[in-house]
Amino acid sequence: MSTVDGITQRENGLKRLLSKPQLTMIAIGSAIGTGLFLGSGTAIGMAGPSVILSYAISALVAFILMACLSEMVVAHPVTGSFGAYAEVYLGGLAGFLVRYAYWISVVLVIGTEVTAIAVYMQYWAPGSPAWLWIAIFSGAIIYLNTQTVKVFGAFEYWLAFFKVAAIAAFIVIGSYIVFKTPADSGIGFDNYMEGAGFFPNGFFGTWSAAIIALFSFIGIEFIAVAAGEADNPGAAAKSAFKSALFRLVFFYIFTVALMVAIVPWQMANERESPFVLVMKLIGIPGSAGIMNFVILTAALSAMNAQLYVASRMIFSLSRTGYAPKMLGKVSAKGVPLNSLFFSTFGVAAAGLCSVLLDQGTFILMMSIAMFGALFTWLMIFITHWRFRRHYQHHNLTLAFKVRGFPWTTLVGGTLMAALLGTTLLVPQFRMTLVTGVPLLLVLAIAYRCIHQRLPTLATLEEKG
Template sequence: MEKNEPGYQQGLKRELKTSQLTMIAMGCAIGTGLFLGSGLAIQTAGPSVLVSYGIGAFIVLLLMGCLAEMTVAHPSSGSFGVIAEKYIHPLAGFLVRYSYWIANVLAVGVEVSAISVYMKYWFPSVPGIVWILVFGAVLLYVNATGVHTFATFEYWFSLIKIGAIICFILLGAYVLFSSSGNRHLGPHNLVDNGGFFPFGWKGTWIAVFISLFSFLGTELIAVTAGEAKDPDTAVPKALKATVFRLSTFYVLTLAVMLMIVPWKLAGGVNNSPFVKVMGILNIPYASGIMNFIILTAALSAMNSQLYASTRMMFSLSKAQFAPAFLGKVSKRGVPLAAVAVSALGIVLAAVVSGIFPSSSYAFMMGISMFGAIFTWLMVFISHLFFRRMWAKKGGRKLPVRMIGFPYLTLLGAVLLAGLMITTWFTDFKILLQFGIPWLLLLGIAYFLLARRNKGVDFKEESKKSENEQFK
């Protein structure tokens, strides 16, 4: 084990390069949140969805600044869970890791639910549950064969969808500039049908919540840092590149889309707005090709989220917050038992799809987002504790530091807390209906676990591990 590598990492292999880290994070983030979820965001905010995604990108930028600094200090597969445990309290680490685990488990279900929607384009009569089980089995196999196989798969599939987005933007721009006389296309679509803010600032703010689902996965770089070859260099570079590229892709793509398709036609989740654009442009076979690319994007995101949930469960086991067998790895360095447990999202998606075939996507997205936003909120809070303790303990000079501390850290925390609270007054109240009981359940489980393991002082063990990091 390396000097700065605690027991949370034992057994995993450091094989990931900077380019792979970036592609993995972008692969996780560029999934149904952009290709399918954007339709729901447009339906909620209208053209002002561009502002929503801009605010979402700003929050993620603040998050990445905090996360980059802390991850370089503690490169671990437990990532922000380990950091919350060290700098706040073991209970905080317990809540963060299980919440992030469930967020990704459920996000896997969101992606696979969307896959069943995409497959209806070619096979409208085949039940969605069939595709959920088929693609779920394929990605379980990929995640069970080793981190190098996973990273290679993710790199190339991410490259395909990023290339597709660039082509979409260029094609859309060409159509807009070459059809200046077409009254159905152009910037006027951004203000027609109710103006730029047809649902007021309320709709714009609610759509920020949906936009954050699109950005879910950028934090995966922090999780993969435990298997990165050179975390000090790779993590900051990958985080900066990911945030910049995602922000550019999302805003440009949505702007082009809304200038081609009136926002009232682009909204909804029954079909991807990307496919609708291709249909309007009457490009031969383009809708089928785009549907295939979107399918690839969903598979890629699902693959990354399965990886993230697996590593978080592995970290929980190493911290004695989950059964020991979940922390064991195969000869290839893969925690197979953790992979199997993290596949629960696929099973849940199959059940929800069978019961609520028309609304499974929105339902799964709502409950998966609590764990993600709670985790992000705890990253900001952890950073406040981290910076103070790192300086007090005389920690090494880090190659990256969050600017504007503590004001920008506090701003990020306030924005996320505000979003969580306001969901109660929207169609996404399922977030708090699920989240509050979930945290209470975890709190009870933690104290029961602490009583059972009386010989292990979690707080004392955390302090010992923390002190080793400053040496």
């Protein structure tokens, strides 16, 4: 039995019920959330009109990453996904670090999403306690995830479909406003060059905003985890990767370009969604409330997908022997309930933060939460390098192959490493590495301790 076959066998019990359209919408739904609807305001404030380039840079990294990841998923559709691939091709420690760092990141992002939901609810209920909305919406999402993966997939499909339709409508309305509004209205592409020009904070401001833009794309890799529960994993994953990424790149770049053309970039901030700001400025009756409802459902959709992925990642660790056995149990519906409930502590953290901290903590929470995801993306590029070398060495055939290897992998990995390193130079993101590097050291020590206590657990051999 091969190492990959062993991983597939130990992660059995989950049901393969997700369809190809559901996989596509899971990828879209998980990536279109707070990072775009609220975080884009901070990105615009950092880069000005050149934020369009910031999103283009991040889109390039995301495109290469998804190509590399799709190649591995088609070859090995397992629930542990990129964590399992790191385990196989880089060794047990790498697999342990990737899965735990990513799980911690996703759990914290869940808290970020539900905190944003509480902010959105202030539009209709100003002055209401944030913890109340956190409790209500978290309870609903947790309950949904206790149902079969087919129910989860259907709900996520329609939530994602709704916000995709809303963003498409935003693009149509925004385009009409930009092209039909008189030249002296203050709306139009002239806003790109007003004041300090296209690069008001220099290229470093553009590059720094690419970090936030990259955070907005984080979530597209969820599809790799969900592929382990798809009815036809290889074909579904390959198709879903392509369609999801194209839509995301189109939506992100076009919406940001329109926002900067309609609203002066100096008005952007982290306390109000730029989407709502645009609708207020346009003045369409009721449009601001409708858009606020859309971004509320977007955050719910992202939170729903994040909780799903977090539960599967800790489930995979449990089946490996690096998390308590109880987290590897599966209900009659094929749901790892213990892993699900264990992954909800981000919700509790969000409730606590809503009481103790002010609104300005969104970017701080984002900076801490993003390390695990950025680290995972970097490790995906490194894993893909070893994966391809292994296949080349053994003359194995791939059903789906990325063009341009090794240059595509090298470019993606270099850009990813540069963006991760830049977080140390940007005050808003300094906590990313300040908290992330010690986290890796603690996890590495934990791995050694756990590994020594489990002498019967075979260490997976390095490949390539």
